[in-house]
Structure formats: structure tokens, C-alpha cells
Amino acid sequence: MVKIDVDTCVGCGGCIDLCPATAICLVNDRSCIDVDLCLECLTCVKVCPVKAPQVV
Numbered sequence: 001m002v003k004i005d006v007d008t009c010v011g012c013g014g015c016i017d018l019c020p021a022t023a024i025c026l027v028n029d030r031s032c033i034d035v036d037l038c039l040e041c042l043t044c045v046k047v048c049p050v051k052a053p054q055v056v
């Protein structure tokens, strides 16, 4: 499962634009993944500049 570390996310939105499942949205300027939609492709993990998305 992929989760966003909200203390690390800076809300740049880069992962949202690239998620193939449109599983990520911003909540209070931080990314939030809908685990029911996530395909676990790990694109967000690779593209995030601050490594906020993490496999848990």
C-alpha cells in the first residue's frame, strides 16, 4: 500500500497530475491517496521531489 507522509508533502501537485488512476487529491494542501483506486504503480513514489509517498 502507498501512503503519503503529510508532514513531508509540500502540496506541489506533481503526483496528482501523473497518477494514472486519478487516485490522489489535495486535502488541506497535502496529497491524499484513495487506496481503493490506487494501482500501486509507484509513479508517485518515483516523481515526488520530497519522497512523501511511501510504500507501507
Ligand code: SF4
Binding pocket: 002, 018, 019, 020, 021, 022, 023, 024, 033, 037, 038, 039, 040, 041, 042, 043, 044, 045, 053
Ligand atoms: S501508486 Fe500509482 S496509482 Fe497509486 S497513487 Fe501513486 S501514482 Fe497513483
Ligand code: SF4
Binding pocket: 004, 008, 009, 010, 011, 012, 013, 014, 015, 016, 030, 031, 047, 048, 049, 050, 051, 052, 053
Ligand atoms: S509530488 Fe510529493 S510533495 Fe508533491 S503533492 Fe505529491 S506527495 Fe506532495
